[in-house]
Amino acid sequence: MEEQLFLKNINANKGIILKIVNLYADDSEDRKDLYQEIIYQAWKAVQGFKGEAKFSTWLYKISLNVSLTYLGKLKKHVKTFENISIPAYEMPKELSERSDRLYRAIRQLNEVDRGLIMLHLDGYDNASISEITGITKNNAGVKLYRIKQQLTDILNKK
Amino acid sequence: MNGELADKSQLLSADITSVQKSSKSVYLNLLKNLNAKMIWIRVLSIPMLLGAFFTTGLLQYLLVGMFISYELGRMFMIRQIKKLPNYIDYSTVTKDMIAFQIKLINKALKIERIWAWFFGPFAGPLGYMAVLAFKYKTVDQIIMNNPNLLYVLLGLALLVFPINYLGNMMNKYAFAKDVERLSANLKELEG
Numbered sequence: 001m002e003e004q005l006f007l008k009n010i011n012a013n014k015g016i017i018l019k020i021v022n023l024y025a026d027d028s029e030d031r032k033d034l035y036q037e038i039i040y041q042a043w044k045a046v047q048g049f050k051g052e053a054k055f056s057t058w059l060y061k062i063s064l065n066v067s068l069t070y071l072g073k074l075k076k077h078v079k080t081f082e083n084i085s086i087p088a089y090e091m092p093k094e095l096s097e098r099s100d101r102l103y104r105a106i107r108q109l110n111e112v113d114r115g116l117i118m119l120h121l122d123g124y125d126n127a128s129i130s131e132i133t134g135i136t137k138n139n140a141g142v143k144l145y146r147i148k149q150q151l152t153d154i155l156n157k158k
Numbered sequence: 159m160n161g162e163l164a165d166k167s168q169l170l171s172a173d174i175t176s177v178q179k180s181s182k183s184v185y186l187n188l189l190k191n192l193n194a195k196m197i198w199i200r201v202l203s204i205p206m207l208l209g210a211f212f213t214t215g216l217l218q219y220l221l222v223g224m225f226i227s228y229e230l231g232r233m234f235m236i237r238q239i240k241k242l243p244n245y246i247d248y249s250t251v252t253k254d255m256i257a258f259q260i261k262l263i264n265k266a267l268k269i270e271r272i273w274a275w276f277f278g279p280f281a282g283p284l285g286y287m288a289v290l291a292f293k294y295k296t297v298d299q300i301i302m303n304n305p306n307l308l309y310v311l312l313g314l315a316l317l318v319f320p321i322n323y324l325g326n327m328m329n330k331y332a333f334a335k336d337v338e339r340l341s342a343n344l345k346e347l348e349g
Contacts, residue, residue, distance in 0.1 A: 041246075041248045042248075044245065045247060045248055045249040048247070048249055049249065058249060061248075061249060061250075061251075061252065062248045062249055064252055065248040065249075065250075065252050065255050065256075066183075066248050068252065068256065068340075068343050069183040069184060069185075069246075069255075069256065069259055069340065070183065071183065071184060071187060071336065110342070110343075110346060111339075111343055111346075112343050112346035112347055113346070115252075131251070132251070132252065133251065133252040133253060133347055134251035134252050134253025134254055134347055135253065135347050135348075135349060136349065139349040142349075143349065
């Protein structure tokens with residue numbers, strides 16, 4: 001995939017990256033780093049993208065995978081790699097109170113559960129979640145049920 | 159609600175930045191540390207070779223021997239490190255990707271342990287012998303003036319145990335938390 005097409009696809013699906021970044025990184029500096037890391041890894045993996053799945057699904061997988069193995073702000077070893085122009089990370093504007101509450105609740109879940117519920121909220125069915133994460137379809141269903149219960153508890157506590 | 163965050167963000171700004179290369183995954187960070195250690199071995203071995211040019215006799219042989227052993231060890235380690243991939247394919251299934259990273263981390267740590275056990279027992283005794291050779295010039299003189307030489311060399315060689323123990327503790331401190339995190343995520347996915 002050419003750089004221009006890649007960037008076009010990234011721009012069209014930027015929301016996916018941003019959602020994941022906001023769920024896994026703690027502060028704006030970390031979010032910016034994770035955002036760059038996801039795009040960098042996507043760029044490196046894009047030659048293997050054959051279009052069998054939607055670009056959004058593929059990007060979701062990369063975003064999740066990078067976030068789940070990301071070291072965070074404690075261990076940064078950054079150096080400039082090459083000049084691929086990408087849209088700069090911008091802080092999201094404030095969410096509505098309801099959305100903000102839900103995001104805060106999701107952030108209290110463990111890392112894997114955060115990803116699973118995010119996929120579910122984005123309309124991925126259990127089969128797709130299974131394809132992306134490697135979790136079995138049945139297990140995805142069971143986990144999502146538990147996650148929803150957990151989220152309800154968290155939200156009711158507040 | 160889910161689309162809200164995406165809609166409200168305005169990533170399509172006129173600003174552009176450059177993608178930065180980062181070693182921010184646990185495995186790539188470990189690989190980077192291993193590569194740095196290989197540079198350190200070279201930093202340690204070059205002065206030995208240089209020293210050999212300006213000395214004669216036993217000390218010269220010792221320095222050349224040390225240089226060769228360090229370089230052979232380094233070559234061996236580099237061959238092992240080169241077998242490790244320096245790139246993680248993040249487009250694979252999450253569970254497989256995490257399992258693969260854990261496997262690679264354990265491999266990299268194993269290479270580090272081999273390195274420690276290979277160099278550890280020789281570094282102390284050879285260094286001590288080099289000091290003695292500088293002072294006494296010949297093997298006979300060294301033996302004559304150091305009746306407990308064998309015990310001292312043995313003691314120095316045995317230092318490998320506490321040193322490697324400390325090394326393992328340091329690795330645990332540096333990586334255990336991250337490996338635990340990866341293992342916990344894998345466990346969650348295996349359900």
